[in-house]
Amino acid sequence: MSSTGWTTREAHDRVDSPRRAELLTAARSVFERLGYGAATIADITAEAGVSRATFYVYFASKAEVFAVLAEQVRDAFLEAQRVSAAEDDDILAVLRRTTGTTLEVVVEYRSLIVVLDHQSLADEDIARVWNPIRRSARERTARYLQRAVDDGRxxxxxxxxxxxxxxxxxxDELAPLIAAGELTPDGAVERIMGIWEAVLRQRRR
Amino acid sequence: MSSTGWTTREAHDRVDSPRRAELLTAARSVFERLGYGAATIADITAEAGVSRATFYVYFASKAEVFAVLAEQVRDAFLEAQRVSAAEDDDILAVLRRTTGTTLEVVVEYRSLIVVLDHQSLADEDIARVWNPIRRSARERTARYLQRAVDDGRxxxxxxxxxxxxxxxxxxDELAPLIAAGELTPDGAVERIMGIWEAVLRQRRR
Known part of the structure; x- marks a missing residue:
């Protein structure tokens, strides 16, 4: 197991602490404002209003707190794409629902995603964790569609x-328009679904 | 006219100077490595191997040199999407060619684009210039397609x-795979054209 915090987290027993959640919120805000490179643990503790010692109760390093934020984004994507057995059969309904929930995640984490993309350029440790997270959302969609092809749907x-x-x-293209208030989330889903319907060519059964 | 360099550049007579080009290359490398916020003029002059005074012969500020880099990306997109009168009529050929040239720009400037996206989050001056550049490439494509719809093609x-x-x-999704060597540029164009052909439904005439 790595000691950088990317593959495992220490202090699991403190994971549900409100103080830890505050530190994560503060860190996210600092990273979004300054980027990863320029942000310091001092910035994060100042933002959270806690001491440096308190930071180290919960996280071993700046890299570790950044890794935990990347995991939050991953978990949000996973949750947004979860398909229940009951809805699984209606492919357009599944895509409509997951497009809406995934857009919410992309809009909500838009700034942090840009910071993660940015840091992945120069930092191999972060690229090694972040790139598979980006990729896994696409791979889940591809597997779901492949199953529908295999089933003849x-x-x-x-x-x-x-x-x-x-x-x-x-x-990714429509999320900034939603964030800027130029397109409603429902409007974005409608437009995206227009393309999906056309390219999937659903079979009547 | 703005004095920040975003809408107009001073010292047009020095635009073709090799020294200026070296400073731009150095600045791009520094911004890609450190991001915009953390980069200093000292970093840029150290990278270029010139004095601080030399920097100010060519640029008024860090913001100005960043603006000129954004203009380089804009010009590269414009050039990639230029359609000649001779090729204009064959829509799939135009899309195939411009998809290839645009992918080259996205791959070449990928890091700088991420830095520009990143800085646009926090910096309204930069967002005001960069967002329209991002948008103009899409708008040109939309206008070209609209014309083909109007002509019944x-x-x-x-x-x-x-x-x-x-x-x-x-x-944007395929460019990182090309940059990582996981997909050839030609392979990316082929896959993208498969989608374009299907969604355009070209009319035989």
Missing amino acids: IDPVADPQMLAFMGAGMN | IDPVADPQMLAFMGAGMN
């Missing part, structure tokens, strides 16, 4: 992996 | 603006 115009890239790309 | 599955978002999103 859709006859898509391109392979599921390419369609997953297309879907992720549309989400 | 295509019968697309969605409105041209949404298709332009889709296209930009696919480029």
Whole structure:
């Protein structure tokens, strides 16, 4: 197990502490404002209004608190894409619902995602964790679509992996418009679904 | 006219100087490595191997040199999307060619684009310049597609603006795979064109 905090977290018994949650919120705010490189533990403790010693009760390093924030984004994507057995069969309904919930995550974490993308350019440790998180959302979509192809429910115009890239790309392009108030979340979902319906070519049964 | 360098540049007579080009290359490298916030003029002059006084011969501020880099990205996108009168009529050929040239720009400037996205979060001056640059590439695509709809050459599955978002999103998603060597540029173009062909529904004439 790594000691950087990227693959495991120490102090699991303190995970639910309100103080730890405050430190995470403060760290996120500092990283979004300054980027990862320029942010210091002093900035984070000042933002949270706690001492440096308190920070080290919960996190071993700046890298560890950043890793935990990356895990929060991953967990939010996982939750947004969860498909229940009951809804699984109606592919357009699943895509409509998960497009809406995924857009919420992309909009909510938009700034932190840009900071993670930014830091991944220069920092191999962070790229090694963040790139698979980015990728796993697309891979889940691709697997779900592949299953629908295998079951004969859709006859898509391109392979599921390419369609997953297309879907992720549309989400990423429309999210800034939602964040800027130029498009409503529902409006974005409607437009994205128009493309999905056309490219999936659902089969009547 | 603004004095920040965002809308106009002073010292046009020095624009073609090799020293200025060296400073821009150095600045780009520093911004990509450190981000905009942490980078200093001292970092840039150290990277270029010139004095602080030399920097100020060519640029008024860190903001100005960053603005000129943003303009370089804008010009590269403009050049990548230029359509000649001769090729204009063959929509799939135009999209194939401009997808290839635009992907080259996205891959080449990938790090700087992430830095520009990152800085636009916190810095309204930069957002005011960078967001329209991002947007103009999509708008050109949308206008081109709209013209093809008006001429009856295509019968697309969605409105041209949404298709332009889709296209930009696919480029942005596939560019990191090209940069990482996981996909060839030609392979990316082929996959993207498969989607374009399907959604445009070209009309035989």
